[in-house]
Amino acid sequence: MKTPNSSGDEFLIPLFRGSKVDVFTTCRGEINNSGDPYSGFSLCNYTGDAEEHVDACRRMLADRLGVDASGIVVPRQTHGSRCETVCGPAGQDADLYGVDALVTSGAGVVIGINTADCLPVVLVDDVRGVAGVAHAGWRGALAGVVQETVRKMLCLGAELDAVEAFMGPCICTGCFEVGDEVSSRFPTANVRCFGKPHVDLAGYVRDRLLDSGVSVIHLPRECTRCNPTKYYSARAMGIASGRNLTFAVVKKKS
Ligand SMILES: [Zn+2]
Numbered sequence: 001m002k003t004p005n006s007s008g009d010e011f012l013i014p015l016f017r018g019s020k021v022d023v024f025t026t027c028r029g030e031i032n033n034s035g036d037p038y039s040g041f042s043l044c045n046y047t048g049d050a051e052e053h054v055d056a057c058r059r060m061l062a063d064r065l066g067v068d069a070s071g072i073v074v075p076r077q078t079h080g081s082r083c084e085t086v087c088g089p090a091g092q093d094a095d096l097y098g099v100d101a102l103v104t105s106g107a108g109v110v111i112g113i114n115t116a117d118c119l120p121v122v123l124v125d126d127v128r129g130v131a132g133v134a135h136a137g138w139r140g141a142l143a144g145v146v147q148e149t150v151r152k153m154l155c156l157g158a159e160l161d162a163v164e165a166f167m168g169p170c171i172c173t174g175c176f177e178v179g180d181e182v183s184s185r186f187p188t189a190n191v192r193c194f195g196k197p198h199v200d201l202a203g204y205v206r207d208r209l210l211d212s213g214v215s216v217i218h219l220p221r222e223c224t225r226c227n228p229t230k231y232y233s234a235r236a237m238g239i240a241s242g243r244n245l246t247f248a249v250v251k252k253k254s
Pocket residue numbers: 171172173174175223224225226
C-alpha cells in the first residue's frame with residue numbers, strides 16, 4: 001500500500017502565500033516503506049510508478065486545493081527549454097510532451113513540475129496574478145529554460161520589478177558531483193572542486209535570473225539528495241522513483 005495518508009498536510013510545504021498566487025512544493029510525506037522508491041506522495045506518471053497510485057495522489061491534492069483533478073497541469077518534461085502558456089484546466093496533459101516550463105494567468109489554474117534533484121523554480125507576479133514554473137536540471141538550465149519562462153511571463157503581463165522567484169528542494173553543491181564534460185559547460189563561478197568537480201545548480205540559475213532582471217530570489221531550503229526519506233532523489237534512489245511536485249496556484253477571483 002503506497003498511497004500516502006490522506007489525513008494530514010504532511011506532504012504539502014508552502015513556499016509563498018500571496019494575494020493572487022500561492023506556491024507549494026511537496027515532500028514524500030508519510031511513507032509506508034522507505035525501501036520503495038515510489039512510497040509517498042508523487043504525481044509523476046512517467047517514471048515507472050503505478051497508475052493507481054499517481055491517480056490517488058492527484059485526487060488527494062485536488063481535494064486539498066479545492067480544484068478538479070484535471071485542473072492540475074503538469075507537462076511531460078524532457079530536460080529542454082520549451083515553455084507553454086496554460087489558459088485553463090487542460091484535462092490530461094497530452095499536448096505537453098517535451099515541455100519543461102509553464103506559465104499562466106488563469107484564475108483557478110494549478111501549474112506544476114516534477115523533480116527529483118533537478119531544480120524547480122516558481123516565478124510569481126502576485127500583483128497581476130501571473131505565475132510560471134520551470135524544471136531546471138543542468139541541461140534545461142544551460143538551455144535557458146528559466147529565462148524563457150521569465151520571457152513568457154512578461155508576455156502575459158507580468159512586470160519584472162514585481163516578479164519573485166521561489167526555488168524548491170534540489171540537489172546541493174556538495175552532492176552534485178559531475179564529470180568534466182558537464183562542469184566545463186558551466187561558468188567557473190558556479191563550479192566547486194572537492195576532489196571532483198561539483199556544480200552549484202541553484203547558484204547558476206540564480207545568476208541567470210539576475211541577468212533576466214529578477215532580483216528577489218529565494219534559494220532552496222533543503223537538498224533532495226541529503227534527505228531521501230523526505231524528498232525523492234534520483235541520485236539516492238535511481239531514476240525509477242517518485243518525483244517531488246512544485247507548483248503555483250492562481251487563485252479564483254473572489
Ligand atoms: Zn546534498
